[in-house]
Amino acid sequence: MQSRPHPHRTFYPNRKGFGLVESMISIAIIGIILAVAAPSIGSLIQRKKVIAAANELVSVIGYSRSEALAGQAEILVSFDDGAAAQGVSCVQVATTPLTRKSSCKCWGKITDSCRVAGAPGGKMLRIFSIPISSGVTFSTNSVAWPDSAVPGRFSFVWPRLLTDLPETLKITVSGSRGFQLRVDVSSTGQTSVCAPGGAEGEYPACP
Template sequence: MNQAWRRSTSPSPARAGFSLVELMVTVAVLGIIAAIATPSMVDMIDRKRAVGAVEEAYSLLHMARSEAIKQSRTTRVTMSTGAAGSWLIGLSHGTGACADASDCKILEGGTGVTRMSDPSRYPGVKLDASLATFAFNPRGLASGIAANGATLDFTSQRGWTARLALNPIGRIRLCSPSATTNAGGYKPC
């Protein structure tokens, strides 16, 4: 009786595993799903690059303003663009614009610390700034910008845009210049 029970529960050799037809159908379905998902994934990565760049700039500008207030010292912000879409945002306590890591330093705890963007983390993102340099004074006010403010637009390869807007009293905000190309879900400017 015990042997009969064992034989009935063991799988038959013909039923073990997948058939070739079942495997082919599974691979075809996975291929279709991957083909549908890939374009939206590429688009999402492109949006996130623009958002990452604008949020890094936002963080740098807030740091510049807070360090100017904390140290009672003017902090200069430099935006530069180069060939092939390269760009840089840097902070310094000097009177001139900073161009590389050796120039873009601010004092923290008596030591010069490099504070600049890392555009290599955002390939394909371009910066369009309405000014090249400005400064936060010891009261946190922005000097060197127009009365109606300044903007820094970050645009990805696929055209998604995020904007950083700055006004003369030092308010920094993120917004979108266009509802159709809004990269980060920001409010309209």
């Protein structure tokens, strides 16, 4: 009896699969691509974090002005220099207590009242805080503050809704990979965002 090949089986005697050498080469190529792309991806993520922080600071300033208008009261905005020692960059918005030397801290426990011994305190309205471990920080570089005894604080004054800043407040937002944006706050409470290192996309170079 003569045997016949199975009608549904096709043989490819010259076709070979991936061997160990080919697999190792493929893995090496993928590793090289990832090594080249990783820094770019990391820089892009860091850039987006800096932009998000700058936008949030603009929002905080706008919110403070709106609260002064809605409540017909003075609103205090505080950047606490001591926050860095606590591992954060932060800013708080509160109604103004009878004395500006309020005990509330933007890095401390969030409570409704910011009290000072023997004096009514202000009410905490909003906090924006970023852990330094995230790779993004922000800081102010104003050389003059309304109250020299308590640097880092200014307020929106009702009814004119102007700040009591003697000069433009500059808030620098920095990423760990070098990308920076700056939020400028004028004495009229207007904000603008620029790039200290030169024009970056939609952000013009800082003057």
